Amino acid sequence: MTTDPTAPRPRTARWLLRLHRPALYGFAALVIALAALQLALAGPLADAAAEGWRQVNACDFATKCSYDQAAILRYKDYYNYATYAVDALPFLVAAWAGAALTGRELETGTARLAWTQGTSPARWLTARLALPAVVVTACTCPLFWLHHRAWSAGQGRLDSAEDWNALATFHANGPTAAALALAGLAAGVLAGLLLRRTLPALVLGAAATGGVWALVQQLMPHLWPTVTRVTTLQQGGVGSGIIVEQGLVARSGGGHLPLPHCDTTATCDAALAKASGYYTVYHPASHYWPLQLTTSALVLTLTGLLVLASYLALRHLTGPLRPTTQPLGAEGALVTA
Template identity: 50%
Template sequence: MSTLSVSARWTFRLHRWALITWAALVVVGVGLLVWLAGPLMDEAARGWQQLQACRESMCTVDSAAMGRYSGLYDLLTDAMFLMPFLVAAWAGATLTARELESGTALLAWTQGVTPARWLTSRLALPAVAVTAGAGVLVALHRYVWSASEDRVGTRAGWWLLRTFYANGPALVAVCLTALAVGALTGLLVPRTLPALGITVAATALLFTAAHWLMPYLWPSVTEVSRFQDGYRGLYTGVELSHGLVTRAGAHIPAPECHATSMDVCRRIYEQHGGTGFYVTFHPASHHWPLQLTTTAVLLVVTALLTAASFAVLRRRTG
C-alpha cells in the first residue's frame, strides 16, 4: 500500500466527523430542495393562481403556502451563500493548523509520509467532498429557481447577490478557494483559533473582490432610450451604471429630481444637456458567461494558494 493511500486513510479517520457532518448537511439540503421543487412549489403555485384570480373577484387565498415556500427558499439560499464561510472556518481550524499545533503532522512525517504527500492528502479528500456536495446543491437550487418561473410570482431576480451565487458554479469555486485559504493559513499560523479567524476574514475579502470584479469579466450591454420611455434594462440584470445621454453622445450621471411629474424632471435633465437615458448592464443572457469567468478566476486563485501552500511547507520542512 502506497504512503499516499495510507495518508489518505489517516486523513479520513482524522476528519471523519467533519466529513460525516458535511454529508449530512448536503443530504438535508437536497431533501429540502426536492421538497421545495415539488409539493411545496405546487401549493405555492395554487396560492399564486388564487391571488391572480382575486384581482377580478372576491376569493380565498392560501397565503400560508406561499409564505412557507418563500421562507424555505430564502433560508436555503442564505445557507448556501454561507457555505464558503463554513468551509473556511473548518479548513482554518483543522485542515493543517491543528495537526501542526499538536505535533501530529511531524509524527506523520517521521513515519514515511513525506510533507508533500501529507498536504496532498489533506487537500484532495476535502476538495472532492466540497465539490461534490456544493455542486449537487447548486444544481438543485438552480432547478428550483428555474422551475418557479411563471408559477410563483415572487421569484428572485437572477442578478441578486444570493441567487446569483446559489445558482452557479462560482459558489463551488468560492468554497474551494476557502479550503485553499485554510490550508495556507494553517501552515503560516499553526494555531487553531487565530488560523480560523484569519481564514474566514480572508475568504470574505476574496469573495468580495471576486464579486466586485465579476461585472467586468464580460462585455456589458448599453441600452439607450428617450425620456418618455424611461430607463430600459434597469433592475433587470447586473447594473454597472445609468444616467443621461447628452447631445454630444456622452454618458453622465442624472441629476437628482424629486418632482412627481416627469415633465418637470425632463426639463431639469435637458438643462444639463440630456436627450435621453442610458443603462449599462448585463442582461439575463450573460448569466453563464459571468458565472464561468468568475469561476475561472476563483479557480486560478485557488491554484495559486495551493501552490503557495506547498512552497511554504517545503520551506518549513527544508
C-alpha cells in the same frame, strides 16, 4: 536515524478520513438536508406557492378574498434558507480547513509526528488538499444544480421569485458555488499553515474566503463584454440585469451625463430637460452562463494561487525536514539503527 526502504508507506488518505470522520458525517448530513429541501422547493412547495399566487391574481380586492398566504411565505422562507446555506458552504469549509485540517495538527504536533514517520511534508499537504477537494466538489456540484432547478421552478409562476442577478441567488445557482468552496478550502489550509493555531486559523480562513468573495464580486461584471442600451425618458432605464453603468444621454451632442440627485422635483426636471433618454451598460439574462463560467475560472485561478502559497508556506515551515524514521516497534517506540 536511518531510513528503512522496506518500511510500508502510511495510508495517508485512509488515516485522514478516519481522523476527520465526524466532520465528514456532519458535512454529509448538511448536504443531504439541503438536497432534500431543494427537491421540495422544486416540487410541492413551488406548486403550493404557485397556486397561492394564482389565487392572489384572481382576487377582486373590492370584496373579501382568500388565498394561501402561508404557502407563498413558506416557499420564500425556505428558498432563502437554502440559498444562504449554499452560499455559506465556502465559509464553513474554510473554517474547518483552517481549524481542524491544518491548524490543529500543527498546534498539537500531530503534523510533525507524521512527517517523521514516512510521510513527507509535501505528501501530507497534498493529501489535505486533494482528498477534501474531491469531497467538496462532489457535494457542491449537485447542490448548485438542485438550487438552479428549484429557482427555475418558480420563474413565471411566482410573483415573488428572485431574479437571476440577485447576488445570493446568482452564486448559489451555478458552478461559482463549487469554485468558491474550493477557494475556501485552499484559504483555510493556508491560514492553518501560517498561524499554526486552531481558532486564529479558523477566523483567518473564513475572513480570507470573504476577501476572495468580495474581490470576485467586484471583478465579475467586467469578465464578459457588456451590452449598452439607450431608452427614452418615458421608458426609463433598464431595470433587470447586472448594471455596470447608467446615466443620461445629453440632448445636444449625445454625450453621457450622470444620473441626477433628485433632492427636489425642480432639480430632477432641470437635469432631465438636458437629456433625451437613458443609457445603460449592463449584462442581460443571456449573459448568465458566460458570467458563471468566467467567474468560476477566476475563482479557480485564485484558488491555484492560494494552493501555491500553501506549498511555499509549508516549505518555509519545514525547511530541510525529511522523513528519516524507522517503523514503530510494538510499544510505539522508534526502531533506530
